[in-house]
Amino acid sequence: MRVMERTFREQLCFLLLSVSVLRGGCRSLENNEISNEFYSLFNPEPRRDSPDAFMYRRALRCMDMVAVEGQFTFTAETPHLSCATFLMAEPSELISVEVDRVDIDCSGGDFITVFDGWVMKGEKFPSSQDHPLPLYERYVDYCDGAPARRTVRASQNVAMVFFRVHSAGSSFTLTVRKHVNLFPCNAISQSPEGSYTMVIPQQRRNCSFSILYPVAIDISEFSLGRHGSFPKRKMPGCAESEDFVQLLGGNGIDTSKLLPITDLCVSFTGPTHMKIACDNTVVRMVSSGSFVSRVSFSYRALDSQELQTIKLNNVEDFCFNN
């Protein structure tokens, strides 16, 4: 179990290292020997300056992370049976990916599958509970052949491409684009610090904002409005409320498997400040659809001294205990 957890943590760090804004450290990696290749695998990538002048292009690796728009071409020199590309944009963006110039052997067992979200260690983000589509619709397989489905627009700022190719010389190109998302629901933070306001505009749905670092988090506001104003009637407490905010923590990415740290109801007067030494901290807002729900928070990664302090008083934090 310990080994699995460490591996999961390393995998998260591995992914997040590639996002050039990373400033905090990944605690579990500090004392491990990591080859230079591990770090140099993902150099910061240049941003595209003008939208149509040219596209950034580079080769795609079997395990890769893409956080910029551009064209990414995979060319196999040997069989690659288990490859994955993690795609990521800003929380206020949607990511789309087009698969083209494909030279693979679908009938020989090769595949390219785009997933609407991320999958790690069998866990999914967004969780099946919070995603607008049923699970089977979140997988789009290139080899199914419907050309209209060669461009997949994800429902949030993260998506993923799995692929397998058996013969040398097989190749394909991914074109990754970012789009403005007017009402972002689920998102993974690209950065270990920032601030965010999540709004659910009178819809019956639940949204999660996930931060894949141990963090100090401040929730400054949680409000319910209708047509921009506060509800007149007195709201019940959390227990009966259909509208509330949960702070969740744990070591996987599936928000439905995380443990609740605290619930905030409409009686919340804020601000609340917490330090959470989990690999994944999530702010999840549950909305009945009766109100315009809004939650605002800011966060930053915990430093190693803060983590040490929490570890020493580990009653405070269950992520070190489980």
Ligand SMILES: *[C@@H]1O[C@H](CO)[C@@H](O)[C@H](O)[C@H]1NC(C)=O
């Ligand atoms: C939102 O989450 C709540 C509690 O976790 C659940 O009872 C409700 O069914 C969910 N709503 C939707 C639309 O998924």
